Amino acid sequence: MATGLLATPAAAAGGSGAAPASAAAKPRPAVSAGTPKASPSNYKGDCPVNVTFSSKIKVKAVKGKTTVAYRWLRGDGSKSKVKTFTFRGKGVKSFTVKEKATFKGDVKGWQAVQVLAPRGATSGKGRFSVSCGGGGHDGGHEVVNPGIGATVWVDEGNCEAALIGRITTSSPRWVHYRWIVNGHVVDRDAVRVSDSRKVVHVFKPRDDFRGWAALEIVDPVENSSNRAYFKIRCKDDSPKVWASVDAPSAYEGTCPVTRTFTGTISASHGRGHVKYRWVRDGVPGDWQSVYFSGHGPQRQTVSDSWNASASGTAKRAIDLYHGPTTGTVEGKVTCKPAESSTPTPTPTPTQTQTPAPAATSTAA
Numbered sequence: 500m501a502t503g504l505l506a507t508p509a510a511a512a513g514g515s516g517a518a519p520a521s522a523a524a525k526p527r528p529a530v531s532a533g534t535p536k537a538s539p540s541n542y543k544g545d546c547p548v549n550v551t552f553s554s555k556i557k558v559k560a561v562k563g564k565t566t567v568a569y570r571w572l573r574g575d576g577s578k579s580k581v582k583t584f585t586f587r588g589k590g591v592k593s594f595t596v597k598e599k600a601t602f603k604g605d606v607k608g609w610q611a612v613q614v615l616a617p618r619g620a621t622s623g624k625g626r627f628s629v630s631c632g633g634g635g636h637d638g639g640h641e642v643v644n645p646g647i648g649a650t651v652w653v654d655e656g657n658c659e660a661a662l663i664g665r666i667t668t669s670s671p672r673w674v675h676y677r678w679i680v681n682g683h684v685v686d687r688d689a690v691r692v693s694d695s696r697k698v699v700h701v702f703k704p705r706d707d708f709r710g711w712a713a714l715e716i717v718d719p720v721e722n723s724s725n726r727a728y729f730k731i732r733c734k735d736d737s738p739k740v741w742a743s744v745d746a747p748s749a750y751e752g753t754c755p756v757t758r759t760f761t762g763t764i765s766a767s768h769g770r771g772h773v774k775y776r777w778v779r780d781g782v783p784g785d786w787q788s789v790y791f792s793g794h795g796p797q798r799q800t801v802s803d804s805w806n807a808s809a810s811g812t813a814k815r816a817i818d819l820y821h822g823p824t825t826g827t828v829e830g831k832v833t834c835k836p837a838e839s840s841t842p843t844p845t846p847t848p849t850q851t852q853t854p855a856p857a858a859t860s861t862a863a
Contacts, residue, residue, distance in 0.1 A: 530614050532557075532622035533612075534624070535610050536552070537625055541627070542630065546629070549599055551597055551598070555596075556569065557593050557594075558591070558617070560586070562589065566616060567585070569613060569615060570615065575718030602719070603670075607629075658731060660701070660708075661702075662712045662727070664678075666692050667696075668692045672719065674691075674692045675687070675718040676688065678713075678714060678715075686700045698714070708733075709730040710728070737769075742775065742825050745760070746829055746830045753834065756832060757805070757807075758830050759805070760815040761802050762815075763799070763800055764799045769791060771791060775789070776817070776820075787801070801817075812830065813832075
């Protein structure tokens, strides 16, 4: 019997400092709820079957009109709607409340009464069981079990584990279940199962984790799968690959000319081929590959030529297969005409001849 204790005002003390009677707190009704009884409490026979639960609520009323609010609590975690009744008069009053439930398959559970007003109180758990078909596995006996068990795999790269289980039933119905990891409830849900249904929960720890998982059936029967042990590693140990690219220095001179872009492909560790391609002026080229032997950090140098026949620029980047693309670098060529090797002749100044003076005759 769970009881809400009666609050009584403190006795008035003598002297001038005592509080007047009108200032004392008003007493509240005392409430208790008896442990429910199921009728029948242990049923064996044909199903469906009706089971009636009854509980006695006692209230010690201290005023003329009292309203009682209560609801039923069930072993599967569900609750009934809040119900109320009102009575008049003072003193201890007893009232019997009932709830009827219909069960179509095997059930082991409990029900309790929770009083919400005029004061909180919760009864003990009244347990019951239903076994259809005389308790055998034939004659319509319904069994709800986790299947073979919970199957677990680990995706270490994503620091998570997908917990996978299967629930089977002999006829369509709702099944309440929950996931347990290392003894703690991490998720709960209900599904409609017709013969067989897979359920999944993704478990995501923040750090490395190891432990076990189990799938527990809560209603209409209590059952549990085997434990599936697993280990999660959150540190990513996969090889890291990256690349960089450098442009040739700017060129001024005669053309055509060949300029070379140089790239470096690096790996943190690991062995195997790494595919890459050059991106030339925004256009991806064909895939190529370099090989790493697996001995610690490594790098490989690759190159790409640019044949320039006129002034201009060229852009290059390296794209890694299923990886990042480097930044783009730019090379520049300025073509100039070739200087002639034959010297230009220097012009000679023109000489001007002065004519001789004419002969003069003298008369005799």
